[in-house]
Structures are given as structure tokens and as C-alpha cells.
Amino acid sequence: MEGLCSIVRKDTKIGIRDLTETVELEALAQEMSGLMSRLYPICRSITGNGLRETLAIIKNYIPLTVNEIPTGTKVFDWTVPKEWNINDAYVKNSKGERVIDFRKSNLHVMGYSIPVHTKMSLSELKKHLHTLPDHPHWIPYRTSYYKESWGFCLSHNQFNELEEDIYEVCINSTLEDGHLTYGEYYLKGNSSKEILISCHACHPSLCNDNLSGIILSTLLGRHLNPLSLNYSYRIIFIPATIGAITWLSQNETQVSHIKHGLVAACVGDSGQFTYKRSRIGTAEIDVTVEHVLKHSGNSFKVVDFSPYGYDERQYCSPGFNLPIGSLQRTTHGQYLEYHTSADNCDFVRSEYLIDSFKMYLSVINVLENNKKYISKNQKCEPQLGKRGLYTAVGGDSHTNLDQMALLWVINLSDGKHTLLDIAERSGKEFNLIKEAADALHRCDLLDEFHG
């Protein structure tokens, strides 16, 4: 009855526990599917109008601030690149038929391809074609952000059907000075201490990587919005790598407010959860996520930080070393469909998105409620019976869980242990410990401890 519920306003329907109500979950699932379908066809990249259009749609859910950083801006060791936009692209055979057609899939064009319009033989063309021979039905996803180049991606089957011919090659793109765009949603809590949720929003029609992360972050933001929260929340939608670097560069002094964070990506597939620890490895976010996963009843994997993956690479660079991990399902590069056309709306299912959404909420629930108390009876146990907290008839060996949780909270509330510490040492789930602490607090047996 406590848990995140205690921070849910009366007029709010979806709390941690309420999620088990089928109707709400079905509505949320449908909403997720709808948002996915709407975002999927957009041709996003690390800059440009696809990204802008995506952020505009997200704005329907949460009051996003959109930032535009000009091309050429120095961001640490990097420079904000030229903005890339694309209208159309194709390869036509001599009959004028589009044998490769950007309108069918935005993966057909290598990201950041420079404009080209020319004719060439098949053998010349082939130098610019990318396929996946091992998965002949799938189109690969390729980019060339920092080296000017152009190319087409297509299935290997399609590639094999290309005949000797003179082909018209057209990429109607622009690569010009412009801006790098990112979106940011800041939700003020009771404290200026922040929890950061970061997702990359630069991939075109790829669903798990990372429409799933965008959808989860968006709806998480909307869910948190009406709640009374202890932490402030910052949810950022950024292009990978250059976006994180740009954001950190623009917010360098403010980063110290971040107390915990998660990089949200690959949260919509059927795989088990994977938690990648922060570089610190033992930060509260690390202990929290592992606690939540351990008590979720699901199988999961925890991996140590490594300097590869998503934007935790930047957040955990030594000069920042932020307590930010990444909670994913099947992690990048570990599923065959990764960075191919098979990472589509069939690969991601709303039941898994919902499951991930609940897991993120559970993590937030622990962080929000992870207080420290001082028992008012440091010497010997207080008498629980006279406060109605103890089964009256002695000799009954069936002590229920709450009874043990009460005793653990009393014994370890010495100003050195948070509720999460107590949960971990006792082996009990956080909410049981929190409920026990709430009961003891109501009975005036605990003081909150700030120190």
C-alpha cells in the first residue's frame, strides 16, 4: 500500500502497483504501439529535420525544451557537424525503374550521404552498396558522419538481382551549416538533486535501438509529471555520442546535480534485462537496479562498465564519472537484428516495453524512498506489542515477513544504513522494508536522519 503509491497524487491513475490493473496497462500498451508506429517511418539522424519532427511529436506528451546548437560549435574535443537533410534518393535502371528506393525504407541510404546525381555502371555502383550476405532479406544500417561519402544499403537478395546496366544514382540530400537539435524535459522535484534519463534519438527506422528507449522515456516523463517527487528529473533526447558530448559541454557546471542516472536503450525486445553498471560500480543506482532486478523474479544479467556501448561512455568519462548505468533488455550488438531492417515494429512488442517501463518505475520508487532513519530505541528493541506491531501470543513460530522487516529496520536504523542497505542486508524486497519503516515512523519509533 505504500511504495511509489505514497508519492502518487490522488488524481493519478498509474502508480507502481496500479500497473497490475489490466485496463490501464492495455491503454498504455496501445499508446506505446501508436507512438511507435508514428515515429518509426521518420528518417532521423544526428542532425536534421527527422530529429526535429521526432521531438515535436514527443512534445505532445511532455513539455520538452528543444535546443539547437549551431554547426561548428566546439564541444570538448569535438565540433558540432554540418546538418544533414534528405528529401529523396534512388537508384534507377536504364528503364527508369527505381531498383533502390529511399521512399520504401530510409535505411536504403547511408546516413550522412552527401548529395550525388550521376550515372554509372553496376561495377562502379557496387563500390557504394552495403549488404548483409548472412541475412539476405535484411537491409543493413550504415552511416558516415565524419567522413564525406555516400552509399546505399540493400538486402543481399536485392543486390543479387541487380543486372549489368547503366544506373542513375540520385541522393537528394543537403549537408550544410545548420544545427544539432536535442530535446530536454526538466521536472522540478522537492530537491534540486537530479535523476537523469538519457536516450539517443538519432536512429532512423530502427525500433529497439532506439525507438523503444524514446517511447519509454517519453511515457515515463508523462507518468512522473503529475507526481510529487523528491528528486528533480531530467529526461534528454539526444543524438548518440555527439549529442551527449554536446549536452555535457552545454551543461558542464550543472552536471553536479545529477545523483543517479540511466541510459535507456533497447528496452522493447523479448530478451532478459541487462544492467550495465556505472564506472563507479557500487553507486546507489547500481545497488538499486540490481536490487530491483533480483527481486523482480525475472532472470537478468549484470555486467560491469566498459567504455563502449551508448552514451554512458561520455557520462562515465573520468572527468565526469557520473553514477549513471544503463538498463536495457538485450544490449546493443547482442541481437542479430541490431542495426538492420529486422529491428522493426515486429521485433519490439508493447508487452516488453510495459515490462521495462515497470522496471524503470520500480527503480525510481526505490531511489525516491531510500531514506535513512534513526531508531528512537538504540538500546534494546522497543516493545512492539504495546503499539500493535507484534503478534500477541508468544510461542508462535510463524513470524511473517513484515515482522522480520520491522525488526531489521529497528536493528539497522542507526544512522548508517539506508532503507536499501537494510533491504540488501536482510534479503528482503525494498517495499517490505519501506512499509515497515513507515509503520514504525507512524508509531513514532523512528526519526528521519539527514546526514
Add this chain to the structure above:
Amino acid sequence: MEGLCSIVRKDTKIGIRDLTETVELEALAQEMSGLMSRLYPICRSITGNGLRETLAIIKNYIPLTVNEIPTGTKVFDWTVPKEWNINDAYVKNSKGERVIDFRKSNLHVMGYSIPVHTKMSLSELKKHLHTLPDHPHWIPYRTSYYKESWGFCLSHNQFNELEEDIYEVCINSTLEDGHLTYGEYYLKGNSSKEILISCHACHPSLCNDNLSGIILSTLLGRHLNPLSLNYSYRIIFIPATIGAITWLSQNETQVSHIKHGLVAACVGDSGQFTYKRSRIGTAEIDVTVEHVLKHSGNSFKVVDFSPYGYDERQYCSPGFNLPIGSLQRTTHGQYLEYHTSADNCDFVRSEYLIDSFKMYLSVINVLENNKKYISKNQKCEPQLGKRGLYTAVGGDSHTNLDQMALLWVINLSDGKHTLLDIAERSGKEFNLIKEAADALHRCDLLDEFHG
């Protein structure tokens, strides 16, 4: 030849090693059985004459101080309760036959039952009856210390035989202002630092829980009495929970003398040893008991502290956090007979009590002898050969254990390692290390180190 022997006075028969002499063990075993038979029928509770009578019997073995704390005394968050005494109790059928008879077993009456004398139907009566349907031959043990109530306990078979009738119910008890009684035996050693042995003495006819602990503590006290000991010893016989709280409250300032302690309970059954660590978890008592168990050759279990069980709950409350664990055999609630009439004099056997007694002595042996030395040759080994501590002919690879123990003591006697530390790091049994240290000390190769 060393070991506890070195602290055994010449006129004392039972030392650690002497225990292997059959005659002494048989005598001790008979004494244990005799004491158990004498204490078993007494109706003990957390206050009252049963407890007083028990302490009076113990006084035949050790010079116990008996303390009486008045009803109403504030002890931390608790209050010393009224004193409970009982003369007789029964349920009679309409023929005047005692169908439940306190004289047959003191478990038949719920502990702290208020006086009652009335008549009632079977259905009325049943609201006050407790049975164990899963063990239909056994009488359960029930109490209601802090809520005024009354009840009878009986076997489920007996319960099933009760017929519709008007029953005369009589509990001839008193619940009035009086005292809480506890016994304390203080044995002065060379140092004012204390080892505490605590056992609860509040259970009526229950044998493992905790006549076994009372018997072991009593005979341990008598065994230690004539010895020349480094530590002072305090052995307390107290009612569980309220007794420990009362004792701590009465001795609050003196508790700092306690350097090590054990709660003695459930030491007479056939199960393997269980050591429950102190809340500290790595205290010398914890390392010592685990060392002794590890080298005992028996299987055993070590469990972490949890704030449930016996009076370690109070000793390990955060405001005291004493280095006190509990060395038991099958621990409370882990055997079916727990808190039933089946925890009787057949369930406990003197061979297991003897075994536990030896284990407690072995622990005391380590604590008594766990000194720190400084080798007089910090740079390079001393020449053992010229002191007769080395096999003269080199090239013999059969170095015996003592040889290695000597080398370990020399190498680690740097003022940072106790003998127990050396035993643990070397993997050797404590007595081997102690014997090596004694030999080196005799050869003037070690200085005792106080620091």
C-alpha cells in the same frame, strides 16, 4: 600439552584435553542428566517461583547472585511485568474428572494465564484451547505475557476426545505486583575484561529450549571456577527478552567490559552446530567460533546475524552492538519438537550436551590464549637448529606440522597478528600455533606484545 591445560590448576581434573578421559566424561554426563531431571518438571516463566526454584538449584553448583527487580520498573522502552505464579489448573467434565490436568504437564496451561474459575460449554471452552493438528500427540507451548488472557494447551488427540458437556475450568494462578528474578555468576579473572555467557531460563518443561543452555552454562561456570583465567566471566540466567532488557538496563555502564560473549541455547539435540554471528560479523568471537568449528572435524553451519532468535537481539541492538554471537546445535524453530512437549528429556541427550560443553571450552581456550607476540628476529629467520627447534639433517622434505607452525609464528609475529590470526592465515589449528609460540617464547625468540 599446552592449550587450556596451561590455565588448569594442578588440583583440577577437567581441562580441555582431560575431557577425553572416559571416566570424567561419564561422571559429567550423569551429572548433566541428573540436573536435567531435577529442573525439567519445574514450571518456569519470565517471573515467579519456578524461576526462583531453578536458580536455587543452580546455586548448588555455582555461587549465583540472585537479583529481584520490582514489577513496574522501567527498563528502556519496557516495564517489568507483574509476577505470575500458578498452583494448579484443570478442566473437569461433568463427572468431575480432570480431562486436562496441569499436574500432568505444566505445558497444559498457557503461560501467564490469568486466574479463572467458571463453567462453560465445550464450544465456549474451545476458544481457549490450543493444539497442533499436524502433531496430534504433542502439546504445544503457548504464552501471553503482555495481553491478559487465559488458555489451555493439549494434544490434538486429547482435544478430539472431548465430548459435549459443561466443563469446570479452573486456573489457580496469581498475576500481581512482585519481581522479575535473574541469576548472575561473576568469576573474577586477571583482567576486568569480560566474557559473557547468557542463557534464558524462563521456559517450563522444555528441554532443548532451554534446559540444555542452563545446564551447559551452570557446569561451564563450575568448571571455570577453580581455574586461573585471563578474562573475567559473567554467566547470566535470565528470562528471555524482558530479562535481557532488564539486565542491560541495570548494567548499562558496565557493559563496556564485555569483550566477547555467547548466547547459550539449544545445545542438547543431535543436530549439527550452528553459529550465529554477532551483528559486527567479524568480531574476535566470530572468528574464534568459526575457527574452532572448522577444526572440530564436525559439519556445522554459520549464519549471519539477524534480529530474531534469542537475546543476541538485545545485546546486538545498535546502541550496544556487542560482540556476542550464539553457538547452538539445531537453532530455534528449526526442529519440529521446538516449543512442544516433544522437546523433552528424550530429545536432549547428554552425549550432545558433553559435545557442546567441549565446544564452548575450546572457544574459551582460544580466547584465553589469543595473545600477540613480537619475534625478536624481525630480519631473517632465527636459527632454529641451535635452539633444538629444527631437524638437523637438511634435505628431508618431511617437515612436520610443528615445524611449519614455528615458521608461521616467527614470520607473522610482527605486532600485527594475534595467534588466532596466524592460525587462520596458516590454516593450522589454534593449539598447534599456540604450542609453537610457547616453544619460541621459552627459547626467548618472542616477546609478548601489548598494543
Add this chain to the structure above:
Amino acid sequence: MEGLCSIVRKDTKIGIRDLTETVELEALAQEMSGLMSRLYPICRSITGNGLRETLAIIKNYIPLTVNEIPTGTKVFDWTVPKEWNINDAYVKNSKGERVIDFRKSNLHVMGYSIPVHTKMSLSELKKHLHTLPDHPHWIPYRTSYYKESWGFCLSHNQFNELEEDIYEVCINSTLEDGHLTYGEYYLKGNSSKEILISCHACHPSLCNDNLSGIILSTLLGRHLNPLSLNYSYRIIFIPATIGAITWLSQNETQVSHIKHGLVAACVGDSGQFTYKRSRIGTAEIDVTVEHVLKHSGNSFKVVDFSPYGYDERQYCSPGFNLPIGSLQRTTHGQYLEYHTSADNCDFVRSEYLIDSFKMYLSVINVLENNKKYISKNQKCEPQLGKRGLYTAVGGDSHTNLDQMALLWVINLSDGKHTLLDIAERSGKEFNLIKEAADALHRCDLLDEFHG
């Protein structure tokens, strides 16, 4: 291409990597065999001419300083013993036939046997004979350094053939004031910090224990001699125990220069490697050897320090507590042939000596190159692409090892991690990390960090 190569002078043939060139290895193997054959027949002991002759031969390979410490010199708790020399020894039967003949094996005489020339019956003689009944073909190795005595060692078969007779017993030895001899090779590096290699050189015709250590140390010294090294190296050839104690006593103040060290012994048999940790247990030498073994692809064993074995006993006595471990193959006493005539030139093979030689070089390679760097980009990753350190086309999940090594070095070069720390945390082999660091340093992305 980096690795120890970077410290190999242009005119030097054998580096870490070059060792894989067959010709060089064959030459080295032949040299090892040759040196072994030359040293094997010499009758070494803890003092005397056999030891001097051995050092004279080593001098052909490395410019050894030979030290002579007079009999009677006090060395900590010990005294330099009398010098022992032997010319001949035999047992002749009544027909004048040598039934035990020192000229056939120097193991036939117990080391440090006092001179004797007399006649005696078989039963008298037997009191002075040592055999190995379990290995009837082998002659045991026995000494009596510190108790004046004499004896012969022989195979049990030979012993069984001795008939009743009057035997002439002759040991033509001297035990007189003289010197204890040891050899020392000091190689000056850029720093005065030293790496110590210590081997005992006091055993007569025993091959693994410890001709193998002598040969490895000698050729390691010759290999390092022409190189430009960061550390200074000290290689000492000493009699076991008394030699180490003497050396430490003579060099007490200088010992603080030793930053790492290894005791070299038993490095020529076919067994797997065994690393015995220093007393410290977590010293850089410990981490280094374990890292090298782990990445060698061979099975190996790591054992904790114990105060028995070779001269690490003295180096790791508490007053020195030096970071010195011992890298052996099958360690002393763990092979049947240990301290018998079966520890001969068939038991040791140059392929294993070569293997050990490479392992020692690999350890030195890590120690020499284990620097600490500071990344010039503490906040966010540097842009590797513009420096040619990144594969240009994104979306390729096949990041090779070097790419990850680069990222690890960048992420952990915060002034707190050495390259070995980075190698251990990343799970990558040291040379991969070193090559990455070298590449980043060349690109001006790292500064060397001294602190």
C-alpha cells in the same frame, strides 16, 4: 610491435617477440644445455670451491662480482660457517674395491661431511648410510651443515648388495675457517629502483633444484645486459638460507631500492608454472606474474606465501617484507625426483627452460612498461576518427580488440590507474593495452603521469 621490443637496442637479436624465431631459440636451447652439462658435475655446497668454480663459469656470461664473507662473520641471528671442501671419498670393501665412490656421483657424500678415514664393520657403516627404499634406483641428497657429522648416500639397490665385511671408509674433506662465496650482477638502469632475481647455487649434482634457476638467471642477465632499461637489475647467486641471510645482512640499508623481485628455482621440469605470492600478496609483482600467467594460455597455479620454501623466506621476513615472490614450475618437494639423483639432466629439458625464460621476460616486460598516463580529454572521449584511430563507417559492430583497448586506456587514464590496472580491469593482455597507450601518446592524447 611494441612490448619489450621498445626497449631492445637495434643491435640486439633476442627480444620478447623475437623469441618466436626458431633459430634464436634453438641457439639459446643449445647454450642452456651446454651450460647445464658443464655445471652439473661440480660438487657445490653452501661454501667452498665448487661454488667458486660455478661462479667463475657464470662470469663467462655476465660480469659477476664475487664476494667472499669470512667464516665467523655474524649475520643477524646466524654465523657464517666454516668452509667445506672435498677432494675424494669412498667406501672400499676388503678386496679394495670402491663400493661407494664419490667420483661417480657427488651425491654419494653427505654435504658438509667431516673428514674421516677408518675401517668398520657393515653394521657400523650402516649407521652412516642414507637410502630411499621407495625409489631403490635413486641416490638421496643429504647435508648436515650445522651439526658435525659424516655420511654416505646410495641407492637402496646398492645398499642391499653390501655384504658383511670390514670396510675402509674415507672422506677426504676439509671443514676449516674460510669464506662463504656469492656472486652478484648489478645492471644499472635509468632508475635506481631495482628488480631482484635471486637463485640458490649451493646444490651439487641436482638439475632442477637448482641448476635450472642458475641457468635461467645467468642467461636472463646476459639478455638484459645490452638493453636500455628503466629499472636497475640485481641478480644474485647465493647459497640457500645462510647465503640469503648473509646477503641481506651485508646489504641491509640498500634493500629499500628493491621494488620487485623473484626467486628463481625449479624452472626446468615439465610441470605447470607455480607462482608463490609475496608475503604482501597484492604487490605489483604479484599482480604482474598472475596477469602474465593468466594470459599465457598455459595452466598454472598460484599459491599464497608461506614461510617455507626458498629464500623468499628471508626476503619476506617481517623486518624486510619485500615484494618478492617465486616463479617456479613444479615447486620444491612436489616432484618425486626432488633432492635425489633422479633430478638430473634428463629431468630438466631446455624446452621448459626456454618456456620459463620467456615467462620471466614477459614479467619484466610488464614491470618495465607499467606506466601511468593522464588522458588529455578527461571530459568525454576524444574524437578518435580525426586522428585515424577509429573505423570511419558507423554501424559496424565488429570493433576489434585494439579499438576496445584504446577506449579503456582513454577511460581509465585518470592518474589512478597504471597500464596493468587497465589491463586487469579490461581483461585484456598487457601488451594490447600498452600498444593502445603508445598509439594514443603518439597522437598527443595522453600525458605520462608521475605521481
